[in-house]
Amino acid sequence: MTIVPIREILDRAFAERYGVAAINVVDDLSLEAVLAAAAELDAPLIVQTSVKTVKAIGAGPLISMWRARAQAVPVPVSLHLDHCPDRAWITTCLDAGWNSVLFDASHLDVEENTRQTIEVVAEADRRGAQVEGEIESVLGVEDGVGSDEAAAVHPIEVSSRFIQDTGIYSFAPAIGTAHGLYKREPHLMPERVTEIVERHPIPMVLHGGTGLTEGQFTDLISRGCAKVNISTALKIAFVESHREYLEANPGKHDPPSMLAYVREAVKQMAVHYIGMFGSSGKARSLSVSAS
Numbered sequence: 132m133t134i135v136p137i138r139e140i141l142d143r144a145f146a147e148r149y150g151v152a153a154i155n156v157v158d159d160l161s162l163e164a165v166l167a168a169a170a171e172l173d174a175p176l177i178v179q180t181s182v183k184t185v186k187a188i189g190a191g192p193l194i195s196m197w198r199a200r201a202q203a204v205p206v207p208v209s210l211h212l213d214h215c216p217d218r219a220w221i222t223t224c225l226d227a228g229w230n231s232v233l234f235d236a237s238h239l240d241v242e243e244n245t246r247q248t249i250e251v252v253a254e255a256d257r258r259g260a261q262v263e264g265e266i267e268s269v270l271g272v273e274d275g276v277g278s279d280e281a282a283a284v285h286p287i288e289v290s291s292r293f294i295q296d297t298g299i300y301s302f303a304p305a306i307g308t309a310h311g312l313y314k315r316e317p318h319l320m321p322e323r324v325t326e327i328v329e330r331h332p333i334p335m336v337l338h339g340g341t342g343l344t345e346g347q348f349t350d351l352i353s354r355g356c357a358k359v360n361i362s363t364a365l366k367i368a369f370v371e372s373h374r375e376y377l378e379a380n381p382g383k384h385d386p387p388s389m390l391a392y393v394r395e396a397v398k399q400m401a402v403h404y405i406g407m408f409g410s411s412g413k414a415r416s417l418s419v420s421a422s
């Protein structure tokens with residue numbers, strides 16, 4: 132039991148109200164490190180890639196890397212494409228074998244977003260994949276997608292109608308979080324998660340989690356945020372560990388030692404969040420229920 136549809140991981144997490152980390156990887160080293168963390172904790176894991184990473188590595192090489200690494204770990208894992216406004220890249224990734232995609236049409240008006248998301252859901256369905264939807268853009272630019280302008284938050288009824296009309300599998304509601312590091316204390320609207328889940332019991336997705344407290348994570352997960360995205364924390368662990376190693380070892384030119392140091396830092400970051408979200412030890416129960 133290794134690569135599974137994302138619904139096999141999130142249906143259970145949503146029903147039992149624990150969170151599954153969805154970690155944005157940037158290369159083979161970070162991919163292997165986060166999978167090793169999940170294996171160590173016996174936890175299901177979602178690995179995700181930004182469109183920027185897919186463009187940099189190529190969908191073909193990336194999916195080959197993913198399959199080779201994922202099949203080597205004994206826990207259920209799924210591959211998701213994060214914020215993608217470009218339909219052509221959505222198609223490329225679905226064709227290649229991504230299990231889930233976030234079609235980010237939050238820059239369009241809700242009507243056009245709905246119309247196109249319906250098409251993406253049909254396309255994903257033919258591939259046995261799932262779609263995450265959003266109508267309000269998450270504040271902040273992430274890997275070239277998004278805006279630093281705060282977007283309007285629609286009434287709950289608008290989110291409700293969007294979920295109903297599109298048939299998306301998961302939804303990323305606007306709850307006051309932002310991508311990147313918080314410049315000031317975020318004003319969270321956790322009750323929006325509860326209100327949407329009461330109308331449509333589907334997994335909610337938490338974006339912009341880096342910098343939230345453990346209490347804030349736990350509260351949002353208990354309300355239905357079953358998928359918790361981790362992107363900025365990986366970038367920090369990845370870049371800062373390179374910096375630390377280089378500063379501690381001037382004049383040393385030993386790539387394997389440096390990469391081992393970076394891998395350990397990325398793995399510990401993943402262990403920290405997977406443990407905090409409550410999915411440790413859940414891989415085995417998932418395998419039992421699926422067999």
Ligand SMILES: [Zn+2]
Pocket residue numbers: 214269273310338339360
């Ligand atoms: Zn996001």
